[in-house]
């Protein structure tokens with residue numbers, strides 16, 4: 006998905022997925038965003054929040070940033086146990102509910118704010134799970150630009166992906182893989198995009214919340 010037609014800014018969205026190899030914050034990436042006054046949305050998995058309570062509070066306290074829900078255990082959402090990218094999905098509707106609301110509760114407890122946007126682990130979810138998320142008041146937000154292929158791309162490739170963005174794009178990249186090229190690529194691309202007149206928005210600046218859509 007992209008932003009509504011006619012939207013001028015782009016939305017940079019960064020996932021903190023947690024789990025083995027992904028339980029930290031890419032501090033250089035956050036520094037690049039702060040240093041250039043670039044707004045962004047961070048999708049936090051519940052397991053990442055539990056591993057990084059202080060950083061969760063720090064991100065949430067920064068008015069440049071918005072916190073969104075990236076699932077509790079970072080599972081693909083399925084009512085039938087379907088897997089995605091080799092990761093086992095949830096098995097039934099009750100597990101879908103838990104995967105959504107577990108992270109919601111962790112983020113609320115830690116930040117005092119209630120997320121309005123949701124992206125499942127791996128960004129895969131089936132139609133029933135999407136309906137469950139909507140019924141819980143969350144807007145499901147995926148992406149139309151992949152910035153770093155799960156944190157695996159070298160910096161020049163990340164920069165190229167960002168520089169290729171058009172107004173209204175939603176970019177996905179990882180903010181929990183500091184060993185990758187994401188931070189350096191974003192740092193290199195931001196001045197180029199600003200030179201072109203690109204602006205940057207948090208999702209709530211450019212998307213209606215689910216309640217407003219009804």
Ligand SMILES: [Zn+2]
Pocket residue numbers: 020021022075079125126127
């Ligand atoms: Zn993720």
